[in-house]
Amino acid sequence: MTTAGEPAPAAGVAALLTGSRCPACGAAFFPPRQVCSRCLGKLEEAPLSARGTVYTHTVVHQSAPAFETPYTLVYVDLPEGVRVLGQLAGEARIGMEVELEPDEQLGFRFRPVGEGS
Numbered sequence: 001m002t003t004a005g006e007p008a009p010a011a012g013v014a015a016l017l018t019g020s021r022c023p024a025c026g027a028a029f030f031p032p033r034q035v036c037s038r039c040l041g042k043l044e045e046a047p048l049s050a051r052g053t054v055y056t057h058t059v060v061h062q063s064a065p066a067f068e069t070p071y072t073l074v075y076v077d078l079p080e081g082v083r084v085l086g087q088l089a090g091e092a093r094i095g096m097e098v099e100l101e102p103d104e105q106l107g108f109r110f111r112p113v114g115e116g117s
């Protein structure tokens with residue numbers, strides 16, 4: 001279900017993440033939550049776009065033993081207005097377009113658009 005003003009997931013790319021959307025004020029959230037922090041309205045589930053833009057990034061050199069270092073972490077702005085933290089397969093640049101892909105260990109991660117698809 002898509003309502004006016006709500007961006008639909010990019011064509012050909014299945015939604016991988018589900019967030020929350022407020023039917024009263026339009027605010028979006030990720031991870032999903034029950035109540036809108038803007039207007040206290042009850043939220044409904046909403047699929048999030050699979051593509052977004054890198055807001056900022058860093059390289060992690062020390063982590064839990066389960067994670068092979070170094071790896072790149074990115075904050076990605078999705079069209080719905082939410083910012084999602086995740087690993088990026090590859091080198092990051094602020095403003096670059098990335099898309100979600102499933103990941104066995106992490107659940108999801110990002111990759112630069114146009115690579116590996």
Ligand SMILES: [Zn+2]
Pocket residue numbers: 022023024025026027036037038039040041
């Ligand atoms: Zn609201």
